[in-house]
Amino acid sequence: MDDIILAMHGDLPALEHLLLENADYLERTAYLYLSNDTDVQDAISDTVLQAIRGIKKLQKPQFFKTWLTKILIRQCYRRYSKRRHDPILIEELPVVPVAGNELSSEQRLDLLAGLRQLNDANRQALLMHYFNGLSILEIAQITKLSPNTIKSQLLRGKQQLRDWLGDDYFAN
Amino acid sequence: MPTDKFQRWVNDLQKAQPVHPDQTKQTILSAMHPKRRKWPWIVSAIAVAMIIFGVSAATLPPVQEVLAKVPVIGKLFQSAELTIVANAGKLQGVNRTQSDNGVTIKLKSAYVQGRTIGVRGVVSGIDDHATTSGRNIVYHLASKSNHLHMNKASWNLQKDHAYTFELVGNVDHLASGRKIQVPLVFTKMFGKKINLRFNLELKAGKPVKVAFKGQTSVSGYRIKVLSAENFDGGIGSLRLRVTKPVNERDYLFGISNIHINGSQKDYGLGALGKHKSTKQSGIYEFQTVALPKKISSLTFNAEVADWSKPEIYALSELPNQLKVPNRAAMYQFQPASLHDNQLEFNFTLSGTTSSDRVLQNDDLPYLMYLQLADTKREHAIVDEYDTKGIGKNRIAPILYWVESSHHFMARVDLSETPFKDKTLDELELVVPSAFEKTRKLPTITIHNQK
Structure with a gap:
């Protein structure tokens, strides 16, 4: 917490320490939204630059991680948006498990497959809302889409995931 | 929240x-x-x-290549999907030609619809022996990925020893509405080694959902419609979750004669795969022609194939004859030979009928495979093979088919496989029993509950 307060007062070494502490988290989060290694590193790099510029505006130190995550998601979405019409090399698509047992690793693969099977825009919206806890309005701001479009993407994404995985992953 | x-x-x-x-x-x-x-x-x-x-x-997984394929016994397979997509005007022009070792391949057109990829082309430069005898018509098709499984092919002889061909395969990912790059690498054509790589860039057809939900139970099997979709090329898909009865062994589930809203039209185009399994249930996807926008009822025939009891023999003791239970089909093996890691054995498969679907579906890789003698007797039937037919724990021999006599020559180079330097005693031939252990379920009707 001390580092956050120092960083909020412009202490760059403290911010650097915080960012390095969160390097693993930043990378893993970026991979949820992006599949390309270079894009992930670029998004993290720009997140750092945005964090340097905006750290003084952070009002409460306990929101540091949420604030940093939102910056990262915005950077990821920018890259996703830029590449959404690029052709995908078939080799970069994840393997869908064909048959298997009840291993947890396979379940994880299933999830990966299920998520990747989703329409990209729906997947981004699902992750932002249901995983990272962004409100529909916040997602609309990031994606520059209307809140109603986001609501539709969430509905379609949930249905797609249910169809694909054969289970409801949104039931508590 | x-x-x-x-x-x-x-x-x-x-x-x-x-x-x-x-x-x-x-x-x-x-x-x-x-x-x-x-x-x-x-x-x-x-x-x-x-x-x-x-x-x-x-x-990256090893370069994926489907196993040696041969034309379907009896007659050449006509790709229904390609024809439908072509008629819908959704074939995408490719027009790329490459040559190697005297073989020229021209890819003319292709498509991606849902999880299906189809390619049309012409191959020329085939030597006299291959074209005139009709023997050893074997090709390998490779992608530097294990996401592509070419599973159907048709060949038609043209003049000057050229063949038009159609290949249809599945990808494991639904790249709906996106452009995807598909590298196809041909490594062997009609017995000639070649190395021709085509990088296709194809736009995947966009799916449209058909509102249809429903479930039913038949003979202890619970069948639920998970989704029904149409693609813009005139092809559709049905995804079903099938839950087997308690204590039932592993099985494969197949459907045919798909009729909708009581019509006589058969919508079925074949199975696309089994995606996810738990102990009790699996999700199966089937390709169809475009489904009606409004479905009130879906009727189909279903079969379950029990893969749990393969026939297993040491290669040193192959049986002279192996009769397929409950079928007229019969394997007749000749003794296997193994020298310098080059394994060869010959067999004849006779007495197949129109109901022997494994052969008709061109699923020859599943006809038989090799395993080490001390391998745990797993009953799973799905295995990923690489370009040379090498799986994690098994090898599918490349089968050369001689048309006139239903005679097969099985050859495997073991030198670069986990089975290197093994003896015939240490290797087993496994003949899965699925193609003789199919059980038909009563006709199934599912009403739309949406």
Whole structure:
């Protein structure tokens, strides 16, 4: 917490320490939204630059991680948006498990497959809302889409995931 | 409001994601210290490249190639999907020609619809023996990926020893509405070794959902419609979840004669695969012609194939005859030979009928496979094979088919396989029993409950 307060007062070494502490988290989060290694590193790099510029505006130190995550998601979405019409090399698509047992690793693969099977825009919206806890309005701001479009993407994404995985992953 | 289950699963996914912490820390430091950017940038770029290429090389599966395929016994297979997509005007022009070792392949057109990829082309430069005898008509098709499984092919002889061909395969990913790059690598054509790579860029057809939900139970099997979709090329798909009766053994589920709203039209085009299994249920996807927008009822015939009891013999003791239970089909084996890791054995398959679907579906790789004698007797039937028919624990021999006599020559080069330097006693031939152990279920009707 001390580092956050120092960083909020412009202490760059403290911010650097915080960012390095969160390097693993930043990378893993970026991979949820992006599949390309270079894009992930670029998004993290720009997140750092945005964090340097905006750290003084952070009002409460306990929101540091949420604030940093939102910056990262915005950077990821920018890259996703830029590449959404690029052709995908078939080799970069994840393997869908064909048959298997009840291993947890396979379940994880299933999830990966299920998520990747989703329409990209729906997947981004699902992750932002249901995983990272962004409100529909916040997602609309990031994606520059209307809140109603986001609501539709969430509905379609949930249905797609249910169809694909054969289970409801949104039931508590 | 985030839900526990979704969060838990995404958390698991995050943990499973391989990361590059050193690289990420370097990225953060480079961004924090822009004055020192030049050299760290170059270093990091090299590091990123090393990671990308290193990881790619390490994690990419071996070059995937479908096993040797032969024309379907009796007559050439006509690709219904390609014809439908062509009629819908959704074939995409490719028009690329490449030559190697005297063989010229021209890919003319292709499509991606749902999980299906189809390619049309012409191959020329086939030698006299191959074209005149009709023997050894074997091709290998490779992609540097295990996401593509070419599973159907048709060949038609044209003048000057050229064949038009159609290949239809499945990808494991639904790239709906996106452009995808598909590298196709031909490594063998009619017995000639070639290396021709085509990088196709194809736009995947966009799916449209058909409102249809319903479920029913038949003979203890619970069948639920998970989704029905149409693609813009005139092809559709049905996804079913099938839950087997308690204590029932593993099985494969297949459907045929798909009729909708009581019509006589058969909508079925074949199975696309089994996607996900638990102990009790599996999700099966079937390809169809375009489904009606409004479905009130779906009727189909279903079969379950029990794969649990394969016939297993040491290669040193292949039986002279192996009769397929409950069928007229009969294998007649000749003794196997193994010299310098070159395995060869011959057999004749006679008495097949129109109901022997495994042969008709061109699923020859599943006819038989090799395993080590001490291999745990697993009953799973699905295995991924690489370009040479090498799986994790098994090898599918490349079968050369002689048309006139239903005689097969099985050959395997074991020198670069896990079975290298094994003896005939140490190797087993496994003949899965599925194609003789199919059980028909009563006709199934599912009404739309949406």
